[in-house]
Amino acid sequence: MSTEDVLFEQRGQVAVITLNRPAKLNAVTQEMSDALVELAQRCNDSDEIRSVVLTGSGRAFSAGSDIRELDKYQSPWAFRNRGDYCDSLKVLRKPIVAAINGYALGGGLETALICDIRLASTTASFAAAEVKLGWIGGGGMSALLAHSIGPSNTAVMLMTGDPIDAERALTWGLVSEVLEPDALLPRALELATTIASRAPIAVETAKANLSAAYNLPLDQAVAYERDLQTICFATQDAVEGRAAFADKRAPRFTRS
Numbered sequence: 001m002s003t004e005d006v007l008f009e010q011r012g013q014v015a016v017i018t019l020n021r022p023a024k025l026n027a028v029t030q031e032m033s034d035a036l037v038e039l040a041q042r043c044n045d046s047d048e049i050r051s052v053v054l055t056g057s058g059r060a061f062s063a064g065s066d067i068r069e070l071d072k073y074q075s076p077w078a079f080r081n082r083g084d085y086c087d088s089l090k091v092l093r094k095p096i097v098a099a100i101n102g103y104a105l106g107g108g109l110e111t112a113l114i115c116d117i118r119l120a121s122t123t124a125s126f127a128a129a130e131v132k133l134g135w136i137g138g139g140g141m142s143a144l145l146a147h148s149i150g151p152s153n154t155a156v157m158l159m160t161g162d163p164i165d166a167e168r169a170l171t172w173g174l175v176s177e178v179l180e181p182d183a184l185l186p187r188a189l190e191l192a193t194t195i196a197s198r199a200p201i202a203v204e205t206a207k208a209n210l211s212a213a214y215n216l217p218l219d220q221a222v223a224y225e226r227d228l229q230t231i232c233f234a235t236q237d238a239v240e241g242r243a244a245f246a247d248k249r250a251p252r253f254t255r256s
Helices: 030-045 067-072 076-080 085-090 107-114 129-133 141-149 151-160 166-172 181-196 200-215 218-233 236-247
Strands: 006-011 014-019 051-056 060-062 096-100 103-105 117-121 125-127 177-179
Touching: 006 030, 014 030, 014 181, 030 085, 051 060, 051 181, 060 096, 060 107, 085 107, 096 107, 096 181, 103 107, 107 125, 107 141, 117 166, 117 181, 129 151, 141 151, 166 177, 177 181, 200 218, 200 236, 218 236
Parallel strands: 014 051, 051 096, 060 103, 096 117, 103 125, 117 177
Antiparallel strands: 006 014
């Protein structure tokens, strides 16, 4: 990678990606965005990596885009077609657990929303803050928030730009768990390790199916789920799962 502002570590079958620009609340530069694109591809290409934990260093998960860089685009059209860090994570086939340790603002909130599972520290706060600066989010903010917390709560966040704390995020369904700061990353790793122990093809098809459930009409979503079930059922891992059940032992999944 071309930057030290994004860290990568592999712990067994779990990749840990850390936004590492704490002095700037992990505001994302173009170099960081490029690094995330590279790391997403690395995770997709690796049979050894089965799940991902995404977190930030210091007091923030991410404060979104580095505002000072936004004036560098030569035209609105160049801004529209920029390589975006949120888009880099959307292509990840492996499940992503977000360990949200502090501020998740603007694009940082969008980044968290793209993750499959969100865990928050008691110190976390969330805001769709772009409206305070004269624009709105462009990485899926409205749609992803509406799916997570409903249209009324989404309107509050989008139209005021004011933050909500971790407990309200939990009540609204934005996060699954709220933990003390020291427990956040261990819990995220525990959950990602559990996911990594499952049949990887089945896990990835479950992720694809969840996306389809939001984007397809009900009858098409159910038919798509049946197709994915059939694909999974034909794998050697499914054969192994049935054999392990019959033998009363832990399965040994090989991604085949």
